[in-house]
Amino acid sequence: MNRPIGEPLHPTARELPPPERLASYPPPERWDDWEEYDAVAWPRKVKRRYSLIPTICFNCEAACGLLAYVDKTTGRIQKFEGNPVHPGSRGRNCAKGPATLNQIDDPERIRYPLRRKGKRASGQWERVTWDEALDDIAGRIRKALVEGRPQEVMYHLGRPGHELIYLQRVFHAWGIDGHNSHTNVCSASARAGYAFWMGMDRPSPDHANARFLLLLSSHLETGHYFNPHAQRIMEAKMRGAKVCVLDTRLSNTASMADWWMSPWPGSEAAVLLAIARILITERRFHREFVRRWVNWQEYLREERRDLPLTFEAFERALEELYAAYTPELAERESGVPAATIVEVARAIGQAGTALATHVWRNTAAGNLGGWQVARALELLVVLMGAVGTPGGTAPNVYNKVIPAPPMLPPPGKVWSELLMPREYPLAFFEMSFLLPHFLREGRGKLAMYFTRVYNPVWTNPDGLSWIEMLTNESQVECHACLTPVWSETAWFADYVLPMGHASERHDLMSQETHAARWIGFRQPVLRVAMERQGRTFEWTWQAHEAAGVGQVWEEDEFWIELSWRIDPDGALGIRKYFESPYRAGQKLQIEEFYRWIFENSVPGLPAAARVHAEVRRLPRRRQRLRDPREDRRGRRRQRGSRHEGGDAGRPGRRDRDRRGRARRLSHAVAAARVLLQHAEGVALARAVRARLHEEPRPPVRDRPRAR
Numbered sequence: 229m230n231r232p233i234g235e236p237l238h239p240t241a242r243e244l245p246p247p248e249r250l251a252s253y254p255p256p257e258r259w260d261d262w263e264e265y266d267a268v269a270w271p272r273k274v275k276r277r278y279s280l281i282p283t284i285c286f287n288c289e290a291a292c293g294l295l296a297y298v299d300k301t302t303g304r305i306q307k308f309e310g311n312p313v314h315p316g317s318r319g320r321n322c323a324k325g326p327a328t329l330n331q332i333d334d335p336e337r338i339r340y341p342l343r344r345k346g347k348r349a350s351g352q353w354e355r356v357t358w359d360e361a362l363d364d365i366a367g368r369i370r371k372a373l374v375e376g377r378p379q380e381v382m383y384h385l386g387r388p389g390h391e392l393i394y395l396q397r398v399f400h401a402w403g404i405d406g407h408n409s410h411t412n413v414c415s416a417s418a419r420a421g422y423a424f425w426m427g428m429d430r431p432s433p434d435h436a437n438a439r440f441l442l443l444l445s446s447h448l449e450t451g452h453y454f455n456p457h458a459q460r461i462m463e464a465k466m467r468g469a470k471v472c473v474l475d476t477r478l479s480n481t482a483s484m485a486d487w488w489m490s491p492w493p494g495s496e497a498a499v500l501l502a503i504a505r506i507l508i509t510e511r512r513f514h515r516e517f518v519r520r521w522v523n524w525q526e527y528l529r530e531e532r533r534d535l536p537l538t539f540e541a542f543e544r545a546l547e548e549l550y551a552a553y554t555p556e557l558a559e560r561e562s563g564v565p566a567a568t569i570v571e572v573a574r575a576i577g578q579a580g581t582a583l584a585t586h587v588w589r590n591t592a593a594g595n596l597g598g599w600q601v602a603r604a605l606e607l608l609v610v611l612m613g614a615v616g617t618p619g620g621t622a623p624n625v626y627n628k629v630i631p632a633p634p635m636l637p638p639p640g641k642v643w644s645e646l647l648m649p650r651e652y653p654l655a656f657f658e659m660s661f662l663l664p665h666f667l668r669e670g671r672g673k674l675a676m677y678f679t680r681v682y683n684p685v686w687t688n689p690d691g692l693s694w695i696e697m698l699t700n701e702s703q704v705e706c707h708a709c710l711t712p713v714w715s716e717t718a719w720f721a722d723y724v725l726p727m728g729h730a731s732e733r734h735d736l737m738s739q740e741t742h743a744a745r746w747i748g749f750r751q752p753v754l755r756v757a758m759e760r761q762g763r764t765f766e767w768t769w770q771a772h773e774a775a776g777v778g779q780v781w782e783e784d785e786f787w788i789e790l791s792w793r794i795d796p797d798g799a800l801g802i803r804k805y806f807e808s809p810y811r812a813g814q815k816l817q818i819e820e821f822y823r824w825i826f827e828n829s830v831p832g833l834p835a836a837a838r839v840h841a842e843v844r845r846l847p848r849r850r851q852r853l854r855d856p857r858e859d860r861r862g863r864r865r866q867r868g869s870r871h872e873g874g875d876a877g878r879p880g881r882r883d884r885d886r887r888g889r890a891r892r893l894s895h896a897v898a899a900a901r902v903l904l905q906h907a908e909g910v911a912l913a914r915a916v917r918a919r920l921h922e923e924p925r926p927p928v929r930d931r932p933r934a935r
């Protein structure tokens with residue numbers, strides 16, 4: 229049937245309002261008061277009004293944006309959807325993002341501070357107040373500090389909420405070396421491989437602009453940053469980029485890749501070195517990049533004094549160095565056919581500087597010497613000159629922002645041998661999995677031990693050692709488990725302290741999800757919703773209690789209050805770091821902490837806020853700012869427009885124009901913010917002499933007109 233393009237297929241749809249009233253997401257200028265029909269009431273049309281409050285998912289490290297729909301009548305969160313202006317996730321989430329609602333409504337979640345009764349792990353608990361828990365814990369920490377036992381205070385972390393700098397600030401203020409992590413059973417090996425290359429320990433691939441993507445243990449459906457990465461990998465693929473997955477497992481990603489190389493576990497480095505050899509011997513590598521950025525003179529001076537100090541001599545030395553890593557050797561080691569390795573190597577050579585690579589977790593962590601996999605992978609990136617290029621692989625700090633907090637204390641002068649013992653001088657992160665063994669050997673004890681979203685009894689292979697440690701009160705005098713839910717480890721705690729899920733806490737998030745820098749603000753949406761209605765709260769747990777969630781708190785405020793109680797009169801020099809930067813001598817409020825950061829440490833934000841405030845002051849009808857893609861008369865430029873001899877004038881064009889005009893304040897403000905942040909980010913990158921992506925495009929008014 230010949231139907232004009234743009235006509236709806238179903239006759240009923242012709243009765244619907246014009247298309248500009250259909251949208252993927254509510255426009256930000258209407259987030260304060262959003263109306264939707266209640267789907268459950270269908271077929272009756274029952275309207276519900278919502279306050280849409282942005283926050284950030286907490287179910288993996290990608291930190292995608294969420295919008296909480298807080299019902300204005302019931303005060304409850306009705307649902308979570310994606311936040312369309314979040315730069316990393318762009319409104320899209322995996323299933324775990326909206327499932328935050330299940331966590332909030334979990335009937336078995338912990339709602340009040342609990343203290344054990346009877347013996348440890350006897351399963352008897354009593355409800356206590358936050359005051360009781362804080363006073364006891366603060367007293368123990370104060371005693372340890374005053375008696376010169378700072379190494380007996382330890383905080384053991386699974387998933388960090390906020391950036392590490394918040395915790396450093398707390399523990400440096402206390403003067404302890406007490407931060408323990410799970411990293412040595414997780415990403416430490418891969419991070420070591422990168423750090424030894426460039427001092428920065430993670431890659432940040434620009435998947436969206438790549439011509440070739442080489443992925444090791446970094447899958448679309450399960451890997452790190454997987455939703456933000458996945459959507460950009462798909463974009464690259466749709467533009468014709470090639471994808472190669474080097475993995476023992478036929479993951480979903482591998483099943484969709486152009487090449488799946490399935491090596492024997494632990495043999496990945498052999499495949500990568502064989503690729504490197506082909507790039508070198510066939511002169512497919514970026515000679516000028518290597519000549520300029522690699523310390524080849526130093527190498528020749530130290531390792532090959534028999535050769536002249538010339539780049540050509542270095543090339544010969546490189547060939548000799550990697551001569552043994554033939555595709556045939558790699559095939560014998562890995563089982564991957566030599567012909568496939570050659571094919572992939574040549575495709576990488578064709579990609580030039582648009583080579584995006586990533587490795588995470590199992591390849592590097594699951595094998596002896598796995599850190600060499602990351603090192604060999606980065607060798608390919610360096611050989612191709614794909615460091616920080618469009619479509620290449622940048623060091624993570626190029627695409628990450630960690631704003632400075634107020635009043636950063638100096639690092640403490642304590643060294644805890646329970647974290648970094650002498651006999652492991654090359655440990656890249658804390659030797660956390662050995663803690664029970666160190667305590668059993670009598671190397672120390674813990675007066676106060678915190679676990680935080682960390683379940684070592686379950687996570688570590690020798691869970692029974694952890695049970696032995698946690699039940700021994702002479703080794704661990706007090707254990708506070710900071711957690712939203714019960715776990716095997718919580719069972720062995722003295723205090724189980726309820727901490728909030730994604731939408732119940734403050735954090736700053738910034739991740740290397742793509743080739744750009746962004747920062748996101750996680751906030752407790754029920755507190756924000758009630759504050760918008762004029763209610764005030766000193767602490768987030770009070771807001772949650774008022775909302776019927778229980779006395780669920782957040783770590784940020786917990787550390788402030790705990791620190792204040794450890795040093796109530798300031799004599800230990802701790803309290804001053806938890807005083808307000810705006811009200812001398814008063815206790816720091818969480819709003820003040822982030823206000824100070826946003827005012828002083830986030831480039832571009834104060835300027836963007838001024839633009840936003842200016843625009844909001846305009847009468848509503850003048851709030852329309854021009855979409856950069858529109859001409860002066862507000863018409864959206866279409867690809868193939870009349871100027872280009874395209875489809876202008878055919879049915880449906882007026883609708884498209886109307887849709888373009890319907891983009892109002894939100895788009896313009898978002899565009900202004902992006903431009904400002906881009907400009908300031910570029911200035912910052914220049915200041916640290918970073919290699920940049922292409923220059924920001926000039927404002928639309930300064931660009932040559934399309935003819």
Ligand code: SF4
Pocket residue numbers: 285286287288289290291292317320321322323324325326453454455456
């Ligand atoms: S990818 Fe991670 S941060 Fe994003 S929605 Fe899924 S679980 Fe949340």
